[in-house]
Amino acid sequence: MTLTVAPAHPASPDAGFFVAPPALSRTRHLLGLEGFSGAEILDLLDHAHTYRERWRTQGRAPSRELAGVEVCHAFFEDSTRTRASFELAALRLGATSVAFTAGGSSVSKGESLLDTLQTLAAMGVDLVVLRHRSSGAAAYVAQQLEAGVINAGDGMHEHPTQGLLDLLTLRDAWSGRFEGRRLAIVGDIAHSRVARSALHGLLALGSEVTLAGPSTLMPAEIEALGVEVARSVEDAMAGADGVMALRLQRERMESGLLPSLSEYARVWGITPPRVALMKPEAVVLHPGPMNRGVEIAPEVADGGRSRILAQVENGVAVRSAVLSRLAQAARERRAAHL
Amino acid sequence: MSDSSARGAANAVTLIRDARHWQTGERIERAFANGQVLERAPAAPDRVIEAGGAILAPGLVDLHVHLREPGQTAKETIESGARAAAAGGFTSVACMPNTKPVLDSVAWIEWVRHRAEKALCRVLPIAAVTVGQEGAQLTEFVALERAGAVALSDDGRPIMNAGLMRHALEYAKQTRLPIVVHEEDLTLRGDGAMNEGLTATRLGIRGIPAAAESVMVRRDVELAELTQGRVHFAHLSCKASFDALRDGKARGLRVSGETCPHYWMLTDEAVADYDTRAKMNPPLRSDLDREATVEAIADGTIDCFVTDHAPHTEDEKRQPFDQAPFGIVGLETALALTIAGLVRPGHLSLSRALELWTEAPRRVFGLPEVSIEPGSPADLVLFDPELEWTVDTSRFASRGRNTPFDGWRLSGRVLATFCGGQQTFALEGAPAEARA
Numbered sequence: 001m002t003l004t005v006a007p008a009h010p011a012s013p014d015a016g017f018f019v020a021p022p023a024l025s026r027t028r029h030l031l032g033l034e035g036f037s038g039a040e041i042l043d044l045l046d047h048a049h050t051y052r053e054r055w056r057t058q059g060r061a062p063s064r065e066l067a068g069v070e071v072c073h074a075f076f077e078d079s080t081r082t083r084a085s086f087e088l089a090a091l092r093l094g095a096t097s098v099a100f101t102a103g104g105s106s107v108s109k110g111e112s113l114l115d116t117l118q119t120l121a122a123m124g125v126d127l128v129v130l131r132h133r134s135s136g137a138a139a140y141v142a143q144q145l146e147a148g149v150i151n152a153g154d155g156m157h158e159h160p161t162q163g164l165l166d167l168l169t170l171r172d173a174w175s176g177r178f179e180g181r182r183l184a185i186v187g188d189i190a191h192s193r194v195a196r197s198a199l200h201g202l203l204a205l206g207s208e209v210t211l212a213g214p215s216t217l218m219p220a221e222i223e224a225l226g227v228e229v230a231r232s233v234e235d236a237m238a239g240a241d242g243v244m245a246l247r248l249q250r251e252r253m254e255s256g257l258l259p260s261l262s263e264y265a266r267v268w269g270i271t272p273p274r275v276a277l278m279k280p281e282a283v284v285l286h287p288g289p290m291n292r293g294v295e296i297a298p299e300v301a302d303g304g305r306s307r308i309l310a311q312v313e314n315g316v317a318v319r320s321a322v323l324s325r326l327a328q329a330a331r332e333r334r335a336a337h338l
Numbered sequence: 339m340s341d342s343s344a345r346g347a348a349n350a351v352t353l354i355r356d357a358r359h360w361q362t363g364e365r366i367e368r369a370f371a372n373g374q375v376l377e378r379a380p381a382a383p384d385r386v387i388e389a390g391g392a393i394l395a396p397g398l399v400d401l402h403v404h405l406r407e408p409g410q411t412a413k414e415t416i417e418s419g420a421r422a423a424a425a426g427g428f429t430s431v432a433c434m435p436n437t438k439p440v441l442d443s444v445a446w447i448e449w450v451r452h453r454a455e456k457a458l459c460r461v462l463p464i465a466a467v468t469v470g471q472e473g474a475q476l477t478e479f480v481a482l483e484r485a486g487a488v489a490l491s492d493d494g495r496p497i498m499n500a501g502l503m504r505h506a507l508e509y510a511k512q513t514r515l516p517i518v519v520h521e522e523d524l525t526l527r528g529d530g531a532m533n534e535g536l537t538a539t540r541l542g543i544r545g546i547p548a549a550a551e552s553v554m555v556r557r558d559v560e561l562a563e564l565t566q567g568r569v570h571f572a573h574l575s576c577k578a579s580f581d582a583l584r585d586g587k588a589r590g591l592r593v594s595g596e597t598c599p600h601y602w603m604l605t606d607e608a609v610a611d612y613d614t615r616a617k618m619n620p621p622l623r624s625d626l627d628r629e630a631t632v633e634a635i636a637d638g639t640i641d642c643f644v645t646d647h648a649p650h651t652e653d654e655k656r657q658p659f660d661q662a663p664f665g666i667v668g669l670e671t672a673l674a675l676t677i678a679g680l681v682r683p684g685h686l687s688l689s690r691a692l693e694l695w696t697e698a699p700r701r702v703f704g705l706p707e708v709s710i711e712p713g714s715p716a717d718l719v720l721f722d723p724e725l726e727w728t729v730d731t732s733r734f735a736s737r738g739r740n741t742p743f744d745g746w747r748l749s750g751r752v753l754a755t756f757c758g759g760q761q762t763f764a765l766e767g768a769p770a771e772a773r774a
Contacts, residue, residue, distance in 0.1 A: 034540070114656060134658035135542035136612035155660065157542030193542060219539035 028329050029142045029149045030322050032158035033200040038178075041201055045168050047321035052314065055092070066095035069327040072125040075152070076102040076113070076132045081288060081312065082152050082162070086129050089319035095327065098125065113137065114144055121145045126330035127323065130154070135193075146333065148326040156191050161322055162287055163197025165315040167205070169307050170242060173283040178205035184236040184278075185209060186268060187246030187295055188217040194287045195246060199227055212236035213246075213268060216257040233268050238277045244285040245270045245296045261294050270296045275305060283307045351376070352759070353383035357720060360395035360710070361689045368394060370716035373759035377712040389720055392753055395692050396708045397429025397459075397717035399699040400669065402493070402518075402572060402596060402644035405431075405461070407453065408446070409438030414649040414737045416450065419669070420457035422647070422736035424762035426669040427752040429717035430460040431647075432703065435471070436494035442466035442477045447485040458762040459755075460717075462488040462705070467506050467517060471495050476506055483513040488703050491518035493572055496554055498524060503558065507567025514704055516570040516594070521554035521579065522620070531660045533606035533621040541612060543659060548627060551620050552578030559586035562593050570702060571595040573646045575620035577630035584639045594641040594702050599675035600666060600742070601631045608742050612659045616742040618648070619664035635694070636685050642698040645672050649738020667738035670729075674748035677723055682749075688723060716759035725751040 033041070071090045075083050083099075090097045100120065113132070120128065127148045130138050135155030142149040153159040167178075174181050183202055185195050189211050199209045209227040211218065212235070223229055230236035237243055252258050275284065284296075284305045292298045301308060351371040359366045369379035405419040414422075416433070423431045433450065435441030441450060447463045454461035465487035469475045471494065479490060490510060497503045497519065510517050527550045532538050534545025555571055559582050562569045571583060574595045586593040600618065605625045608616040616622060634640045648665025655662050676695065680686045686694075700707060708717045726749045731739040755763035 112653075113658060132658065134660045136660075137658045139612055140658050155542050156544070196540075196542060220534045220545055221536040222539050224536045225540065 028326065029138075030160050030326060031138045031142060031149065031151045033160045033163045033197045033204070034158065036201065036204050038205045041164070041167060041204055044164060044318070044321050044325070045171060047324065048164070048168055048314065048317040051092075051320045052317035055317070060092055062092050062094045064094045065324060066090070066093040066327050069095040069127065069323075069330065070098065070125040071095045071127045071129060071323065072098050072100055072120050072147075073129045074100040074117070074120065074131070076130070076137075077153070079131050079153070081315075082131065082159075085312070085315040086150075086152060086161075086319050086323075088316050089323055092316070093320055093323060095323065113141070117141050117145055121147055126334065127326055148330045150322060150326065153193055155193065156196075157193050158197045158200075159193040160197050161315070161319050162194050163201045164318040164322070165311055166194075166198045166244065166285055166287075167201045168314040168318055169285060169311045170202075170283070172310070173281070173307060174241060178202065178207045180206075181241040182208040182210060182239070184212060184230070184233075184240040184243040185246065186212045186233055186236060186243060186270060188248055188252060189213050189222065189246070190217045190219040191249075191252075192246050195244070198244060199225065203227070210236045210240065214258060214264070217252065233270075233274055234277060237274050240278045240282055242283045242285060243270060243275070243278060244287075245290075247287065247289065248291055248295045265294050269294065270300050272297060272299055272303070275300055275303075285311060287311070350384035351380055352385045352387065352756075353379045354387045354389050354394060354718075354720065356391060357389035357394035358391055360393050360692050365391075366394065368710055368718070370718070370756070370759050373716055375710060375712050375714045375716050375718075387720070387754065389753075392720050392722045393688075394710055395719050395721070396696040396710055396714075397719050397755065397757060398427045398673065398695040399705070400428050400431045400645050400647065400672070400695075401489075401642060401699045401703055402598075403431045403433050403647040403669065404436070404649065404665070405433040406649060407437060408449065412651050412737070413654075416453045416457055416461055418735060418737050419647070419649070420454065420459045420461060422667070422669040422734060424458040424755045424757065425735045425752065426671070427673050427719035427721055427755050427763075428459055428669060429708075429719070429755065429757040429762070430462060430705070431669075432462040432464050432488055434491060434493040435464050435466040436492075440466050440471050442469050442471070444478070444481050444485040447482055447487050451486050459757050462486075462703075464489045464491050464493070464518065466490070467492045467497060468502070473497055473499055473502060476502075476509060479510055479513050479515060483515050487515065488705065489518050489570070490515050491520070491572065493518060493520045496520050496522045496524065500557060500561065504561050504565055507561055507565040507569065511565070511567055516568045516703065518570045518572050519554070519558055520572050521551045521558065521574075523550045523553050526550035526553065529660075530621075532609050532617065533623050535606055535624055537606045537610055541610065541659075543609075546619075546621050548576035548578055548623055551576055552582055555579040555582040559583070559589075559591065559593060562586060562591045563589065566592065568592045569594075573598050573601075573620060573644065574634075574640070575601045575631070576623050576627040580630055580634035580639050584634070587639065595639065596642050596644045596699075596702075597631055597635065597640050598644055598646045599668060599672055599679065602628060602635065602679045603675055604628070604742065609659075613742060614655045614657065614659055614662035615666065615740050615744070617659060617662055617664055618646075618666050632680065632685050635680065640694070642702050643672070643676065643694045644699070645669055647736070647738070648740075649736055650740050651737075652739060655740050666741045667734070667736050668741070669736060670734055671741060671743050671748070673721060673752060674727070674729075674750040675743065677750035678748050681723070716756050718756040719752060720754040721750065721752045723750045725749060725753075727751050
């Protein structure tokens with residue numbers, strides 16, 4: 001284990017109602033990439049890389065590595081790919097998975113998140129993979145439960161395993177070198193947990209991040225995190241080493257944040273001429289699911305620069321690495337209780 | 339206040355010896371009986387309190403508290419809220435009408451007054467401006483005033499309809515009641531849960547811009563001019579609002595404003611990492627706004643202090659940030675936070691700070707004067723500005739434990755509170771208790 005450095009945010013000594021633990025109370029939870037050091041991230045990426053290469057060369061038969069470890073996939077918000085990715089990761093390492101979804105559960109009967117999670121904790125699961133519509137939900141659950149918590153997306157806050165899989169994808173594309181590289185992130189930054197995790201990770205690794213998007217979708221004072229905000233998508237992409245297109249949701253129009261999809265596609269869409277502004281070896285990422293023809297042109301999504309399917313493959317590897325690391329800590333806790 | 343709730347016979351004489359005058363600092367003694375401060379102390383008082391140099395001041399007044407009764411007694415009751423008030427040195431509190439049901443009728447105002455008869459401080463009900471606080475139909479202002487309402491407010495909600503606000507200000511001129519406004523443009527607030535800024539961006543929490551408050555203050559300054567009505571701005575939190583209020587005052591309008599200790603003590607960084615105890619509305623703002631709060635207090639733009647005491651149950655606050663209710667409790671920490679944030683750094687003298695908790699709020703609502711001089715009602719607080727203590731919510735009289743100041747080391751502690759001559763609070767181990 002190398003994830004043993006001091007927390008970036010010291011926990012309050014007077015933790016009262018609800019003071020969240022640090023972003024990662026290191027070996028125990030993965031709540032976000034904010035506060036991670038570059039070395040810690042690279043270590044996790046190395047670990048993920050090992051799994052990926054093993055599966056590529058030796059096949060994907062489940063190992064026994066996490067035999068006996070119980071993982072609860074608690075998805076309080078719709079998800080297809082992230083949930084499948086986590087379940088596959090657990091399966092390939094031989095962990096026992098139980099799934100919990102909000103629809104048709106006690107949550108829809110009015111039970112609080114805390115009550116639901118305490119029920120799961122009483123069942124004794126080791127790890128909880130949590131997706132929730134509230135920012136901070138993962139931190140909140142982590143504070144309340146003995147189990148390790150992996151944030152699989154909390155509101156508009158972070159989606160750290162998505163951030164890690166983006167970083168793994170970029171490391172491959174960038175020949176292992178993050179310093180001096182620059183990624184453009186384009187679209188709805190304000191509501192994007194994907195963008196937040198990616199930018200924290202990239203900044204920790206020494207890369208530069210340029211954001212671009214409609215000003216109604218740009219969060220307040222984000223430059224203070226150490227990123228640049230470009231005036232146009234062209235400015236953001238010119239000379240970049242890659243671009244990440246974010247998904248645009250139709251409800252953004254209904255809430256008056258944007259005039260129309262076609263206007264958005266015209267001004268902010270990732271199109272072949274804009275891709276041509278980047279460096280020749282630059283790559284295109286998208287967290288999916290895509291609105292083809294809106295935030296990304298089909299020929300870009302399917303073109304030679306696209307690393308979108310590589311992202312999906314890397315997702316399973318990254319989630320395996322995270323489950324493996326946190327399961328180790330969970331086992332140690334369990335042993336201490338025996 | 340009924341006599342049965344407090345200690346001692348009403349006609350017994352209590353003498354407070356060796357106190358310091360809250361304005362002049364000189365050593366004084368004061369005797370009171372039958373609820374009034376006496377001209378001179380009799381030779382043989384029934385009870386003597388050795389103040390040991392503690393400061394004697396008029397009882398504090400809080401024009402903005404939520405006592406949650408009727409309807410939400412798990413959060414607070416009139417009895418528990420008044421007990422918390424007494425512990426904080428308050429002898430009068432004005433309670434907001436956003437209860438369940440809303441205090442929008444004579445019957446409910448009378449009900450609150452009846453429930454408060456045995457409470458440990460004077461409870462002054464504020465009536466709703468609109469029926470059910472729904473922002474549609476005005477309540478019966480004249481009847482509500484006669485029933486004992488001291489102000490009108492839809493607090494908890496803004497009056498979004500400018501036309502209705504105009505009519506409310508015009509109609510309220512038939513009474514002496516100010517309209518107390520919770521300024522928040524709901525279309526600008528949206529689903530926001532904390533101040534818009536870097537912390538909200540970092541945490542991924544929807545922001546509430548300061549302009550959500552200040553545009554409404556600007557609007558109502560204009561409406562105060564149009565109607566020549568009487569507007570009191572509740573819990574102001576940001577620079578642009580103070581500027582608007584300053585402007586209204588410069589134009590000679592009948593406008594006043596209040597702010598709360600948390601706005602001069604904290605910024606939105608207190609919300610990191612998702613601490614729901616620091617979730618309130620208006621939200622904690624930027625450091626620039628915090629500094630502007632201090633400035634508006636120091637230059638007299640702010641007319642009085644309030645706590646906006648807003649108790650919630652632990653279960654309600656123990657939720658993900660966006661789902662937890664807004665509000666913090668404040669009655670039991672107000673005085674110490676005033677000393678910590680304003681007096682110690684030299685922004686205000688202690689006597690001016692106390693004035694903003696005593697005489698100033700009485701002026702704002704037109705309440706009877708209270709002093710520590712002979713003939714005044716014996717609404718008194720005895721406190722030690724130097725006495726250090728640690729905020730411990732488990733010892734609060736309030737049912738609410740929701741404050742970000744839990745565990746803070748502060749100085750300034752109430753030793754004893756007297757309301758209408760009856761002792762309503764005595765600090766454990768303090769002289770006022772030992773000799774009682």
